[in-house]
Amino acid sequence: MKDSFDFIVVGAGSSGCVTVNRLVLEHGARVLLLEAGPSNNNQIIKMPAGTLKMIYGKTPFVKRIRSMPQPSLGGRAIDVAQGNVVGGGSSVNVMLYARGSRLDYDLWDKATGGAGWGWDDLIPYFRRQEGNQRLQNEAHGSEGPLKVSDAPYLIEADSLFLRTMQNLNIPYTDDFNSGNLHGVGLTQSTVYRGRRCSSADAFLSPILNDPRLTLVTSARVNRILFEGTRAVGVEYVVDDITHQASTTGEVILTAGAFVSPQLLMLSGIGPCKHLEEHGIKTLVDSPGVGQNLQDHHVAILSATTKRPIGYFGEDTGLKALKNAIQYFAFKNSGPIGSTGSETMAFVNLDDPEADPDIQIYCIGAMWPTVKRGPTDAVTLMANLVKPLSRGTVKLRSANPADHPEVDLRWLSDPSDRRRMLQSLKYLREIVATAPFSSVIDEIFSPVNQIQSDEALLDYIHQTTESNYHPVGTCRMGQEDDPMSVLTPDLKVKGVQNVRVFDCSMMPIIISANTNATAMAVAEKGVDHMMGKISLRTPGRQTSVSTAESTRS
Numbered sequence: 211m212k213d214s215f216d217f218i219v220v221g222a223g224s225s226g227c228v229t230v231n232r233l234v235l236e237h238g239a240r241v242l243l244l245e246a247g248p249s250n251n252n253q254i255i256k257m258p259a260g261t262l263k264m265i266y267g268k269t270p271f272v273k274r275i276r277s278m279p280q281p282s283l284g285g286r287a288i289d290v291a292q293g294n295v296v297g298g299g300s301s302v303n304v305m306l307y308a309r310g311s312r313l314d315y316d317l318w319d320k321a322t323g324g325a326g327w328g329w330d331d332l333i334p335y336f337r338r339q340e341g342n343q344r345l346q347n348e349a350h351g352s353e354g355p356l357k358v359s360d361a362p363y364l365i366e367a368d369s370l371f372l373r374t375m376q377n378l379n380i381p382y383t384d385d386f387n388s389g390n391l392h393g394v395g396l397t398q399s400t401v402y403r404g405r406r407c408s409s410a411d412a413f414l415s416p417i418l419n420d421p422r423l424t425l426v427t428s429a430r431v432n433r434i435l436f437e438g439t440r441a442v443g444v445e446y447v448v449d450d451i452t453h454q455a456s457t458t459g460e461v462i463l464t465a466g467a468f469v470s471p472q473l474l475m476l477s478g479i480g481p482c483k484h485l486e487e488h489g490i491k492t493l494v495d496s497p498g499v500g501q502n503l504q505d506h507h508v509a510i511l512s513a514t515t516k517r518p519i520g521y522f523g524e525d526t527g528l529k530a531l532k533n534a535i536q537y538f539a540f541k542n543s544g545p546i547g548s549t550g551s552e553t554m555a556f557v558n559l560d561d562p563e564a565d566p567d568i569q570i571y572c573i574g575a576m577w578p579t580v581k582r583g584p585t586d587a588v589t590l591m592a593n594l595v596k597p598l599s600r601g602t603v604k605l606r607s608a609n610p611a612d613h614p615e616v617d618l619r620w621l622s623d624p625s626d627r628r629r630m631l632q633s634l635k636y637l638r639e640i641v642a643t644a645p646f647s648s649v650i651d652e653i654f655s656p657v658n659q660i661q662s663d664e665a666l667l668d669y670i671h672q673t674t675e676s677n678y679h680p681v682g683t684c685r686m687g688q689e690d691d692p693m694s695v696l697t698p699d700l701k702v703k704g705v706q707n708v709r710v711f712d713c714s715m716m717p718i719i720i721s722a723n724t725n726a727t728a729m730a731v732a733e734k735g736v737d738h739m740m741g742k743i744s745l746r747t748p749g750r751q752t753s754v755s756t757a758e759s760t761r762s
């Protein structure tokens with residue numbers, strides 16, 4: 211093996227960029243960062259309004275993983291977009307800055323036997339990373355490199371949504387990220403002066419010229435290399451040529467919730483029967499690898515409006531020209547500087563006092579997948595943020611170039627079906643409530659004729675989409691839990707010198723968007739690895755109640 215490094219980090223996404231930043235700047239380590247996708251140096255990534263074009267258009271920055279046909283969705287296969295570029299998800303995402311609730315992280319803490327993963331344990335990491343342009347308090351930092359700001363551009367749909375939700379007794383909140391998600395309000399985004407602030411912008415850019423960092427793009431890692439059970443390097447491919455790199459320290463997987471378990475399995479760590487099926491020699495029989503897949507997904511309602519209240523027409527003709535001039539000549543202002551998702555609400559429709567399990571987005575446009583000629587429109591989406599259904603990631607083959615076999619199993623749990631149905635009905639209630647009702651012309655998805663529960667569920671099966679938050683496939687847990695893949699300090703069980711710092715580590719999905727948490731987890735992971743913090747002695751009280759603890 212030729213090149214040798216102190217650490218090798220696999221995947222330059224949200225968690226990978228944070229990991230290398232801390233290793234290089236704080237610990238002076240020589241780090242190899244391998245990223246399968248290209249550089250993030252592209253205008254469409256930097257301009258907030260470019261997001262939907264990346265998610266639904268054709269760019270090299272997004273790869274779509276097609277799921278197995280889903281029996282619970284009438285046999286439909288789902289494409290789940292993932293970042294394939296420096297910055298990973300944070301370079302292609304909708305930039306919404308969100309954290310889970312206090313309870314979410316306290317449930318993680320419980321899953322690890324109280325090892326130190328509760329809300330209070332994570333807050334220092336969120337705060338340290340955050341450069342909030344409005345909030346500075348015990349939950350928020352304003353000096354960090356990750357810029358977080360209020361929406362620079364609002365549309366009438368935002369005002370209508372905010373007022374309508376308050377008419378439905380949902381209280382206004384000016385901060386979703388204090389541990390309490392309840393309410394309706396304006397979102398904050400990882401946007402600074404009209405430009406995306408990805409994990410790469412915040413954490414990788416400052417060290418790109420540091421001689422201790424070696425970044426190789428368009429480099430797909432195939433497997434981890436072991437001597438016995440000790441990781442000593444990785445094998446990767448650039449331009450069809452296979453390379454090896456070695457490390458005297460550790461290999462850290464930050465390749466995302468689909469690829470990190472795939473890489474473990476390709477390296478011989480996983481359910482031994484499944485590895486045998488693909489002719490892979492088992493190094494560690496770890497039955498939990500690829501299990502416990504969770505993802506948020508949405509019920510969609512789109513309606514035409516009687517007059518313009520959103521973004522229709524802003525990207526064509528003279529308006530597009532005007533917006534481009536405004537954006538480039540006037541400090542990145544106007545619609546191009548907006549993420550298009552400026553308001554949201556978190557509710558619990560069963561018990562208004564309980565932790566929210568539905569997130570509602572209001573988007574001032576027709577949803578791209580809804581088949582209807584372009585016109586003034588608004589879309590409401592209900593995101594099931596506490597799903598109970600669990601899917602799997604398995605190997606499709608022993609070939610690392612093949613996507614893994616993803617079985618999402620959305621709505622396979624009856625409670626998820628019930629809550630999705632209930633939330634779609636609630637979206638209808640929102641657009642029938644003043645002042646929203648005054649601008650709605652026609653609800654065309656789902657059309658009015660779809661009324662029975664059975665027909666509405668069928669509509670959900672045909673139209674539900676990912677909110678792009680897959681997690682949980684290498685979950686951490688207690689040492690003696692046979693289904694946990696990682697110890698609470700994020701070491702892969704059964705081997706030495708391999709850790710996973712990305713969204714795969716979550717035992718339970720958080721009830722909000724996952725980018726900020728991916729970054730906070732990575733920084734805490736580095737602190738554990740470098741001995742800066744140690745696991746807490748079990749026994750501390752958190753907010754987990756007896757009733758909620760049954761969810762874990």
Ligand SMILES: Cc1cc2nc3c(=O)[nH]c(=O)nc-3n(C[C@H](O)[C@H](O)[C@H](O)COP(=O)(O)OP(=O)(O)OC[C@H]3O[C@@H](n4cnc5c(N)ncnc54)[C@H](O)[C@@H]3O)c2cc1C
Nearest residue numbers: 221223224225246298299303304305306431712713723725
């Ligand atoms: C379209 C979209 C919209 C989203 N919107 C939001 C939002 O508005 N707010 C929010 O909080 N969250 C959002 N998310 C989710 C959030 O961005 C992700 O949860 C987060 O980026 C995941 O971080 P990660 O480090 O786990 O993985 P990623 O950021 O996905 O990083 C994995 C990296 O590994 C690379 N990689 C994969 N395989 C290999 C390999 N074999 N070798 C080398 N490199 C490899 C990938 O190219 C990628 O760069 C969105 C995600 C997407 C995809």
